[in-house]
Amino acid sequence: MPVFFVCAGLIGLLAVILTVNIARLRGKKKINLGDGGDPEMLAAIRAHANLIEFAPLCLLLIYIASDFYGFSLVAGLSVVLLVSRALHAGGMIGVIPGGRFMGAMGTTLVLAAASVMVVIAGIGLKQF
Numbered sequence: 001m002p003v004f005f006v007c008a009g010l011i012g013l014l015a016v017i018l019t020v021n022i023a024r025l026r027g028k029k030k031i032n033l034g035d036g037g038d039p040e041m042l043a044a045i046r047a048h049a050n051l052i053e054f055a056p057l058c059l060l061l062i063y064i065a066s067d068f069y070g071f072s073l074v075a076g077l078s079v080v081l082l083v084s085r086a087l088h089a090g091g092m093i094g095v096i097p098g099g100r101f102m103g104a105m106g107t108t109l110v111l112a113a114a115s116v117m118v119v120i121a122g123i124g125l126k127q128f
Contacts, residue, residue: 003064003075007082011055018048018089040094047092051085054107061114068121081110 022044028034035042058081066074088103090096 003071004066006080007078010060010082011051011059011085014085014089015051015055018044018051018093019098021093022048043092043094047089050092052110054082055085058107058111061111061118065114065117065121068124069117071105075116077110077114080106084110101124 020072022041025038025041025044029036029038031038031041035045062074062077062081065077076089084103084106086103086105087099089099091099091101091103
């Protein structure tokens, strides 16, 4: 499980980096609220928002799945999620060409896999 916690912490730090990027752009472009119609600002806001929309649910599902599946599977999902989120963020802010698509695909695969794993685990549980 240590890989899961390291990846979760690094995803948290990615959220901090994306937050600081938004603040930096707000100061540079003098945009107090919203995106001000600026495409770069909009991309920075959406990169952060997309991380916040997907990472918590994926992390929660991976954590739940960790009670039922082996270390390797949980570690693999955690690493793929981390790499995918970094690729997506880098693609959104324009530093990783193609990163947005690759990151979105990786995140969606992790979300689907972890969801199916939790469903299968839930079906196998007995309630008394």
